[in-house]
Each structure stands twice: as C-alpha cells, then as structure tokens.
Amino acid sequence: MNIIDVLIEQSPALIIAIPLLGAFLMPLVSRINSTLRNIFGLLVLCLTGFFVGILASDVLANGPRLYIFGAKDLAVPMVRILFEVDSMSIFMALITMVLAFIALIYSWSFMKDHDGLDKYYTLVLLLITSTFGMELTGDIFNFFVFLEISCIASCALIAFWISEGEALEAAFKYIVVSAIGALFVLFAIGMLYAQYNALNIATLANVLKYTFLDKIILVLLLVVLGMKAGLVPMHMWLPDSYGRAPPSVTLIIIGATLASFYGVLRVIFTLYGNVLSTTMRFSIPLNVLVGWILITLAIISIIVGVAMALVQSDFMRLIGFSAVTEVGYMFLAIGAGIAALGTPYATTALQGGILHLLNDALDIGLLFLVAGAVYYTTKKRSLDDTSGLARNMKYTTVFFVIGFLAVAGMPPLNGFASKFLIYESVYQLNPILSIVAILCSILMLAVFVKVFYAVFMGPELPAFKNVTEAPRSMLLAMGLVAALAIFIGLFPNLVIDALVKPAADALLNHAQYIGTVVGGI
C-alpha cells in the first residue's frame, strides 16, 4: 500500500483532527507573533484542504468510504463511531473548505485592528471543524455533538464585536434558539436509540419501521434542522446573526447553516429513505406530504425574505434577509424533488437544489464580503449614510455588481444555472410555484439595484472624499469568489457532471449508503 492510499484511508479523521489541533495550538502560536499566527491558520487550512481534495477524488471515483474510530474493523456489537463519506458529504466538505479559505484570507486585513484575535482564530477553526464533522459523520449522536460545537462557536463569534449592543443581542437570540433546538435533536436521538438500540445512521435507516415515535422524530429533526438552516417560521435568528457577526465569520456561519441543510437532506433521503413511500392517512404517501410541507415553507421563505429585504436600511441585515430567500429556493428544489420522487424532473430538481447550495454560499458570501469592505472603509452600516463609493472603490463595486446579479439569477452568472434548473423542474410539479420563484427573483434584483444606487452611485459625500479601496487581502478574497461565480456561471455543466450529479445520486441511492455499513459487519 503506497503512501497516498494510506493518506486517503486516514483522511476522514484527519479532516477533523487537523483543524481541531490547529484550534488548540492557536493560542500558543499567537503568543509568538501575529504574522506567524496568520500563516499558521492558512497552513492548517491548506493541509485540511489537501485531505479534502484527495478524499473527494477517491470518493467520487470509488463510492462511499467508511472510517471507524478506535478500531480496525467493525466488531459485532456496533458501538463504534463511524464516519461515512459519500459524494454528498464530500460536496458539502468542498463548499466548507472554499468558504473557510476565503474567510481566512479576508480576515487577514479585515480583523487586523482588533484584539483578542487568538480567540477569534481558535473559534473560527473550531467552527470549521464542527462543520466538517456534521458533514462527514455517519453517526447521528456524533452529528448532535458537532451541532452543539457549531452552536457554541458561532454564538461566540457572532458576539465578537461585543462593543455593539446588537451583536450581543443577536448572539443571545442565536444561542437560545439553537440550544433549545439542539435539545429537541437530542430528544429525537434518544427516542431512536430507545427503539432500535443503534445510533448509526445507516443501521437505523436499515431497521426503521416508521412507528408513531418515528413520526415524532421526523418532525423534531426537520423542525430543528430547518430552523438551523433558516427556513421561514424560525428564520428570525438568521438576519440578526448574519448582519451582526464580522463578515469574515458570516462566511463560515453560512457553511455551518448549509451543514444543517445537509442534515435535512440526510434525514429525509437516508434515515427515512426506506419508508418514504409509506402511505399515510387518506392514502397520501409520506414523501408527498413531507415534500409539500417543505414546498409551502419554502415559498413562504422566498416571499418573506425578499419582502423583508425590500424594507431594510441596514446593508448587512438586508443581505441576511436575501439569504433567507436563497434558503427558500434550496428547500423549494428539494421539496419538489421529494414530492415527485421517482420522476425524472425530481432528479433535476434535486440537482438544482444541490447546485444552488454551492451558488448560495458563493453569492451571499460575496455580498457579505462587499458589505464588510464598505463597513471597513466607511464604518457605516446604514444605506442612508453611504453614497457615491464607486468613485473610490472601483474593484469593490465590480464585485458587488457580480454578486447581486448572481443572487438575482442573471444569465451569465452561477445563480442563473441553478435557479434555471429549479424553475424548470418545479414548473412540471406545479407552474404556480415556478412563477412565484421567478417573480421573487426579479424582486431580488430590484432590492439590490436599490442598494447599488444607495451605496455606490449617487453624489459623493464629503465625509467619504478620502476613502480608499479595501486592502489587498480583502480584494483577493472577493476576487476569488467572483471568479468562482463567473466560472460556474459559464461552465455549469462541468460542476454538475463532476460534483452535483454524483451528490444527487448518492442521496437517491440510500441502499448504497446503508450497504456500506450494514453489509460490512
């Protein structure tokens, strides 16, 4: 066995271990020198990225990969913690990796003048670790543990600008909502364990009988993970937290939010995969019921998100509400995919939803980076206080244009590729859904044109006569995201064929996920 095989075999553990080790070493390294600290953080991420890369190439070529903690093989009483990595998990891990990289590069200049940066970088690495953990784990209790780590790390990071009272309020709201949510998840896991004596997702999925308790468990898990992903009735924490956290952190919190969205996919498609066609009362199959509930909530999310974004005057909070809309599009796509499970357009919808995961992360991320750059140079949050910045911040303006066109789903950019897949497939389920989605996309464009005129166009204010362009590392970070957005917009087929299709197939083919573990005993 050569060295690459060994590294690939160990990579699921190392993807978690390296950022965790980095997080604990960070306070020690920061004592030496701040430049060394930045280089160390980037080094940790490079190493993690290397392992994510080789694991991705292996998983996409050879199918799901299993990692057993603390033992060489699965013993018969299955008490081991497993990591099971399939194409969907690795797709999520790649998104997290990209976001983490960009956030760290952006932090170099953006956070330069703040103190307490050793804690900042420690928490950022912990948040990255927990996001990876949620995405790669094959054990539902382990998922809960990483969910808790991500709650606590994000809460501390949201409150990082503690001198602003609103940051504290946002963090408090977040921790209350997510701590209660996490308890629901724990309750659901307890019920699963009590019934089936197992905590492994694959084992549970294999033996799940869809009893009355299982219905409650499904509801609890969907409610909490939907809340963590920012679905509407429980979205109120999202604009606050996104708007008040430092924008570099927001990028990583977007990754953690998407990991919760991934949890929804995993619960529906894998954990309840065997029982999705069970007929309920009035002879409605479970998948149609769950699908239409998700579609309803998604449509409300889309409308509420864009309507609330229209009336905001705080730049970052406005982007937070547009993030709610984007989450709505993802849920619309997977809701349609579940409701019409088995038809060809359901697969298209699922692919659109999964591609939109990546696009949402990049587009909303880019807008937050731009908002951060504006805040960095002007120290103003409100749209009413800024004007005419395009004169002095040319690159930032260009990146903002790319970002808002992508979010609104304009053709040459990545948002169009995924939104078009969504419109096309959802139209076949019900045309009205598609019409609402397109209309809200147009409204989104209106929202951001307003922002564009308020912030970048218009007369130059005397206070901003001497503002300069954002520092180089921030421009580099924004440029990277913008380049990715344009690339995916121009060649969506490359991404769909290489990453999205395998991911959608992995979700639909839950027998393979189960067989990797259960067949291995």
Place this chain on the structure above:
Amino acid sequence: MSGMSKIVKTSVNILFPLTMIFGLYVIAHGHLTPGGGFQGGAIVASGCAMIVVAYGSKWVFKQINEKRLSTFESIGGVGFITVALLGLVFSTVFFGNFLAGSNLLFGTTPATGSTGADFNTGGVLPLMNFAVGVKVIAGLFVIVLVMAYASSVKEWDT
C-alpha cells in the same frame, strides 16, 4: 470581590487540600470509577473558586498569571488530540488504543471476574482523562476568575 472573614479563610485553608485530592483522584481513576477528566476538573476548579470567594479576586489575581492558565488550557487540548493522533501512528486508526495490552504505561489487561480494580489498565484512556482534566481545570478556573474580576471592577474604582 474582597476577602471574607477569618473563619471562612481558615475553613477554606482546611478544605482546599482535601478538594484538590478528591478532584485529582476522580481524574486519575476516570477509567475505573464514575467520573473522569471533566468531572474531576470541575471539582478542582470549584476548589479554586472557593479560594476566589474566600480571599477575593484581587488577591488571587496577584498570586497567579491568567495568561499561564490559558496556556495550560491549550496544552490540555493539544495533549488530547496528540494522544488521538499517536493512535493513528501506532495502531493505524485515529483514537486507536495503542497502549492497551502492551504492558507499558497503563498497559495491563485487566483480569476478568470480580477482582479489585487495577489502576494500571485502560491504555490511552487515563492519558486522555489527564489531558481533559488539565483543560477543564484551567478553563473553568479562568472563567470563574474573569467573572469575579469583571464583577469587582466597580468596587476597584471606588
């Protein structure tokens, strides 16, 4: 927070060593008895909190360096991961228990049946308990200290 009366201070002087011994016992016997690194660490840290209450945070701040405490906390975390990574090196899996049954440190295989507890068992578990213990002691103590400090800032001004 200023110090309390002489009676309290004397009681704490007597209780403090006992608390320390009990906490360290819980950490060290984590692999044999209920408890472990976290629980024992919490006991030790509550002993330290007792000192803060009796003698006042101002006095405690003079005695110790809180930077060093946070270094200890990092060392605890790094130690935990390092032991897990050593498992990867020596037994090919992350968190592998490479010391169990090796007759080295904590390496004895425990006898089956109703025997007395053998301290020299458990492989890497005691090492991980120590690491977690160090982390929890330092972490909790620093939290208590910072909270006491923050609540006494007003007192210092007057």
